[in-house]
Amino acid sequence: MQVDDSLTLGEIFKRTETGGTFVGETADGALISIRQAPSGLACGCVCPGCRRPLVARKGEIRTHHFAHHSLVDDKPCIIAGETVLHRLAKEILGRRLTLKLPGLVPERTPVFAGGVMIMEAAFTALGIERLRVCESSMREGLLWDLLGRAGGSDPRTASIDALATRYGVDRAQARRVEATALMLFDQVARNWKLDADAREWLSWAARVHEIGLAIAHSQHHRHGAYILRHADLAGFSRQEQELLAAVIELHRRKPDKSIVASLPLRYRALAKHITALLRLAVLFRRARRAESLPQMQLAASARSLRLKLPPGWGEQHPLTEADLQQEKAPMTELGVKLDLANK
Secondary structure, three states: OOEOOOOOHHHHHOEOOOOOEOEEEOOOOOEEEOOOOOOEOOOOOEOOOOOOEEEEEOOOOOOOEEEEOOOHHHOOOOOHHHHHHHHHHHHHHHHOOOOOOOOOOHHHHHHHHHHHHHHHHHHHHHOOOOOOOOOOOHHHHHHHHHHHHHOOOOHHHHHHHHHHHHOOOOHHHHHHHHHHHHHHHHHHHHHHOOOHHHHHHHHHHHHHOOHHHHOOOOOHHHHHHHHHHHOOOOOOOHHHHHHHHHHHHHOOOOOOHHHHHOOOHHHHHHHHHHHHHHHHHHHHOOOOOOOOOOOOEEEEEOOEEEEEEOOOHHHHOHHHHHHHHHOHHHHHHOOOEEEEEEO
16 A cells, blocks of 8 residues: 555544545555645545545635545545554555654554554444544653652642532531541541551542532432542542542441442551541531530540540530431441440
């Protein structure tokens, strides 16, 4: 197969609004750019995809392009670009030809043909009609992530805040829950061997624990978990999103043990611990208003939490006291025994 030296990869894929193409095939089987073709039917070109005649339209108003001279049922060809690359790939693989196309760096040449074949198979299997090229790559993403963390500005925090804004989270309530959760965290971090990273995970979870309310109040913890699993969160790996989603899904109602079991082993204990602290923080901030909390002490052992409250506080706050008593059973599902005591 001969290829016009001026033919670019962009021209192979690019289409006009009416379905026109910028690549044609001459009578001798050569691919030709619209820039090199004579106007009208003079080049005798056909579509590389459907083999129907093409007319070179090179007027003074519209972008120069090839158009099908006649369409069956007025349906334009939509596979020309993929067909051109497929044929190029077969030629390269079958005859070990050297591919030279503007914009293709030499080190990519040996793998280009194989990549085209894989891409075409993916297009066919998944029903993909269009591919958008991203100007950046994994390298830029890793650098952005590492630079942010090294400079004390983790890009994941920006992603969490952007998500909270997008789903209209009650920021005041989220801040109250976050502050309470971190206060509890600081009391048990040493015994539970929780580090600064764990504290950050708890902070992120508190900020978005109510995003599911944007969908519905009923089962909003599950809605929130779904959002976190499927959202595009810059800086987070898929496993990290699963961890955050698990904490949100477990932070209310009866925890599902299978959710924790589905996490990577290194995240399971972390998920249980920060979920337990988030559940307590949400419980103490149930009134959803700025109010002083009691002087509480939270002590942790390997598999238990002991919460001490001022004498008589439970009698003055019977609803919160009842919630704390009911919280013992869900905590057991997390592998944590909750004990309540008065100072």
